[in-house]
Amino acid sequence: MVKKSTREYVLNFFTKNPNHTFTLQEIEVAVRKEYEKDTGLTDLYVNREVRNLGTQGYIPDLGNIIKPKRGEYRFEKGSGPIKLKSPFPENVKLDIKKKDNYTCQWCGKVETSRDRLAVDHIIPEDSGGKGVLENGITLCTHCNNRKKNLGVSIFGKNMFERYLLLAKKDNDKKTIKFLEEVLKVFEKHQLK
Numbered sequence: 001m002v003k004k005s006t007r008e009y010v011l012n013f014f015t016k017n018p019n020h021t022f023t024l025q026e027i028e029v030a031v032r033k034e035y036e037k038d039t040g041l042t043d044l045y046v047n048r049e050v051r052n053l054g055t056q057g058y059i060p061d062l063g064n065i066i067k068p069k070r071g072e073y074r075f076e077k078g079s080g081p082i083k084l085k086s087p088f089p090e091n092v093k094l095d096i097k098k099k100d101n102y103t104c105q106w107c108g109k110v111e112t113s114r115d116r117l118a119v120d121h122i123i124p125e126d127s128g129g130k131g132v133l134e135n136g137i138t139l140c141t142h143c144n145n146r147k148k149n150l151g152v153s154i155f156g157k158n159m160f161e162r163y164l165l166l167a168k169k170d171n172d173k174k175t176i177k178f179l180e181e182v183l184k185v186f187e188k189h190q191l192k
């Protein structure tokens, strides 16, 4: 018998049960049962694989795995990726730049007529972030690419770490204390 991978077991479960919302635990129990049927063993740990699939979202040729709530997963059968696009209307983009003083919020670069700054989503569109004022941040192209590559949580963490360095330089005790507390929150939730 060919041994199936954990991923295959999980995908089998989802494709057999489309359009239903399951908790992580329900998925684990059901998938382990299948695994036990095949192998007589119960040592299959699926949580990590389910989370990976949830992060991946779109599974080519099968459909989309979405997370209706924290810890819940649902397989939506279909061919293409679900698009959750919510771009900024031009007037909102302008408002965001104004709010940020036409300055890159990461490196401090100021917009010039030759060098335009970009407006980006703080919560990414794929995670349901909307194209509204509160969810906008002004970034230069260079920093915008950095953010895309790093993801929002590490980008935020890096930003606070930079501020902390600056505050230490200025010996600004109040700000240092504040930033150290913020960084503890990142640590607490193991956001890297």
Ligand SMILES: [Zn+2]
Pocket (backbone or CB within 6 Å): 104, 105, 106, 107, 108, 109, 139, 140, 141, 142, 143, 144
């Ligand atoms: Zn920048």
